[in-house]
Amino acid sequence: MKRNTLSLAASLAVSLLLPALGAHAQSAATDADLAQKVDKLSAELAALKAQVQASPAAAPAEPATVLTSYGEINYNRPSKKPENAQADVRRFVLGFQHRFDDKTKVVTELEVEHGVSSADDAGEVEVEQAFIEHQLMPGTALRAGLFLMPVGLLNENHEPTAFYGVERNFVETAIIPSTWREGGLQYVGSFDNGLTVQAGLSTTFDLSKWDATSTEGAESPLAAVHQEMSLAKARDVAVFGAANWRGIPGLLLGGSLFTSNATQGQAGFPSARITLWDLHARWTPQRWDLSALYTQGHISNTAELNAPLVGSATLIPERFEGWYVQTAYTAWTSGDQALSPFARYERYNTASRYADLGAGLTPDALPTERVFTVGANYKLNANVVVKLDLQRFKENKDNNRFDLGLGWSF
Amino acid sequence: MRMLLAPLAAAASLASTSAFAVDYLSAEQARRLIFPDADSFEPHDIALDASQMQALAANGVPARSARWPVQVAKRGGSTLGYVVVDEVIGKFELITYAVGLNADGTVRQVEVLSYRESHGHEIRLPAWRRQFIGKTGASPLRVGEDIANISGATLSCTHVTDGVRRIVAVLGLARRTGALS
Numbered sequence: 001m002k003r004n005t006l007s008l009a010a011s012l013a014v015s016l017l018l019p020a021l022g023a024h025a026q027s028a029a030t031d032a033d034l035a036q037k038v039d040k041l042s043a044e045l046a047a048l049k050a051q052v053q054a055s056p057a058a059a060p061a062e063p064a065t066v067l068t069s070y071g072e073i074n075y076n077r078p079s080k081k082p083e084n085a086q087a088d089v090r091r092f093v094l095g096f097q098h099r100f101d102d103k104t105k106v107v108t109e110l111e112v113e114h115g116v117s118s119a120d121d122a123g124e125v126e127v128e129q130a131f132i133e134h135q136l137m138p139g140t141a142l143r144a145g146l147f148l149m150p151v152g153l154l155n156e157n158h159e160p161t162a163f164y165g166v167e168r169n170f171v172e173t174a175i176i177p178s179t180w181r182e183g184g185l186q187y188v189g190s191f192d193n194g195l196t197v198q199a200g201l202s203t204t205f206d207l208s209k210w211d212a213t214s215t216e217g218a219e220s221p222l223a224a225v226h227q228e229m230s231l232a233k234a235r236d237v238a239v240f241g242a243a244n245w246r247g248i249p250g251l252l253l254g255g256s257l258f259t260s261n262a263t264q265g266q267a268g269f270p271s272a273r274i275t276l277w278d279l280h281a282r283w284t285p286q287r288w289d290l291s292a293l294y295t296q297g298h299i300s301n302t303a304e305l306n307a308p309l310v311g312s313a314t315l316i317p318e319r320f321e322g323w324y325v326q327t328a329y330t331a332w333t334s335g336d337q338a339l340s341p342f343a344r345y346e347r348y349n350t351a352s353r354y355a356d357l358g359a360g361l362t363p364d365a366l367p368t369e370r371v372f373t374v375g376a377n378y379k380l381n382a383n384v385v386v387k388l389d390l391q392r393f394k395e396n397k398d399n400n401r402f403d404l405g406l407g408w409s410f
Numbered sequence: 411m412r413m414l415l416a417p418l419a420a421a422a423s424l425a426s427t428s429a430f431a432v433d434y435l436s437a438e439q440a441r442r443l444i445f446p447d448a449d450s451f452e453p454h455d456i457a458l459d460a461s462q463m464q465a466l467a468a469n470g471v472p473a474r475s476a477r478w479p480v481q482v483a484k485r486g487g488s489t490l491g492y493v494v495v496d497e498v499i500g501k502f503e504l505i506t507y508a509v510g511l512n513a514d515g516t517v518r519q520v521e522v523l524s525y526r527e528s529h530g531h532e533i534r535l536p537a538w539r540r541q542f543i544g545k546t547g548a549s550p551l552r553v554g555e556d557i558a559n560i561s562g563a564t565l566s567c568t569h570v571t572d573g574v575r576r577i578v579a580v581l582g583l584a585r586r587t588g589a590l591s
Contacts, residue, residue, distance in 0.1 A: 066502045085581045097502050107528070138433040139531045156529070157562055249541055249557030283483035287554055330554055335470065338554075382568065388485040 070409035089115035150242035160407025164342040171322035177223035194247025204238035208266035212312030233264035296321040303355035322348025336381040370394035444510030445483035498567035530563020551575035
């Protein structure tokens with residue numbers, strides 16, 4: 001606003017002075033002519049002043065380019081195996097959004113995981129989002145590029161200030177492979193009845209890279225075959241859709257579906273389809289924050305896919321699934337500070353069924369892990385959160401741990 | 411002359427477009443929607459002095475600006491209420507909204523003029539905006555207290571709610587000190 005006012009004043013000065021000088025040079029000009037011109041300019045100036053003053057009160061400047069960042073620094077201490085305690089810059093993300101015009105912007109995020117990324121370190125550098133969003137009309141947009149998949153409660157809202165607990169929940173990590181992104185085209189439409197629909201076509205997984213000698217597939221079947229648009233095999237195209245209804249303030253009811261062939265036409269691999277769906281609900285009456293989610297994934301034709309892998313450590317599951325319920329309550333606030341204890345119970349199974357390979361060859365379904373997490377998020381303000389929690393695992397008790405985390409997001 | 415006025419006109423139009431992004435409603439449409447019975451709207455600037463701004467800040471509502479342009483809704487010479495158009499940053503982008511207050515200072519209506527965030531268009535829904543009706547300077551006007559959140563658009567909800575709280579406080583102070591009469 002200050003800049004505009006200054007340029008206005010400069011323009012006015014020029015507008016007023018130059019004609020006056022010109023008039024001085026022209027002997028034909030009379031005082032009456034000049035007075036008329038000054039009157040006219042005064043009227044125009046008053047009209048423009050009124051226009052400028054009609055702007056809102058000291059509104060923040062329109063940000064064309066916005067720098068964004070979030071990060072998580074976590075400490076995990078297994079209670080039975082303190083020698084495995086670990087401190088980690090879990091993720092450090094820098095991004096920007098730049099608006100080209102009223103309708104079009106680019107959204108990007110670049111992420112470094114685990115502090116250092118080199119040939120000798122476990123860290124990764126990843127482009128997490130890189131897409132163009134173009135608004136077709138208010139509430140309706142198209143996205144093209146690398147975007148987060150609209151699935152579950154966490155994947156699109158994965159900043160540490162947006163979820164409870166130091167670590168992301170297991171269901172939306174092991175079953176829904178957050179942060180899950182694909183490349184493609186996405187339609188987003190928000191309707192006056194509270195429904196938001198997202199749908200599109202995208203890249204998908206690559207089942208031909210399943211490593212049966214690794215346990216990665218048992219930790220998260222889809223994370224083991226995701227491509228993250230890194231030289232992604234792109235013969236197969238996925239269809240996805242999500243519907244979320246927020247028609248009642250504080251309530252969210254939604255679901256999503258993703259399906260595609262995923263062996264990418266690779267020699268020696270039969271056609272196989274990956275399908276993942278979820279249903280989720282969140283209700284935030286006053287100080288409560290209650291949420292629940294169920295998700296299930298299927299991979300078709302796994303008997304044929306697994307036949308050459310029999311005897312290996314990790315075969316491809318036919319089904320994987322999980323659910324959780326979570327309750328949080330903001331027990332204390334002071335200004336922007338808030339303390340919110342929470343509890344979460346989740347059950348998940350990364351291989352709840354294997355296709356029949358014949359007696360003695362078909363692996364047993366994995367046991368369903370049950371995790372109970374209790375802890376608290378302390379928000380120093382809307383952008384900075386300190387978290388601590390305790391996690392108890394029913395199946396693999398060695399995983400029981402204490403977690404401490406620091407996170408930010410802006 | 412025409413050429414010389416061109417930068418001046420450009421400066422003025424820049425000021426109005428950058429400060430007044432309109433997707434859904436213009437400021438004039440919003441105030442007519444909020445006060446359909448008004449036969450006129452009179453511009454009235456509230457100018458807060460330093461002590462008034464300090465008083466607002468002490469009550470936990472920093473005024474952000476000393477000057478607040480208000481449109482006073484009139485009918486037959488009597489005041490029906492007030493409309494303030496304001497902008498806040500949601501998560502990354504500006505949200506333009508209008509708050510209508512009754513003559514007694516209670517919130518009459520909130521309208522969203524422009525919303526450009528990728529998520530959270532639901533703050534436009536009447537059901538969400540209705541939550542503000544009847545709120546006063548004594549109301550908490552906080553997300554998670556008397557205003558329900560929209561999942562996935564927490565910052566937009568919080569910042570618009572903070573903005574409404576600020577406008578209610580500024581106009582409340584102006585009414586008490588006679589600056590609006």
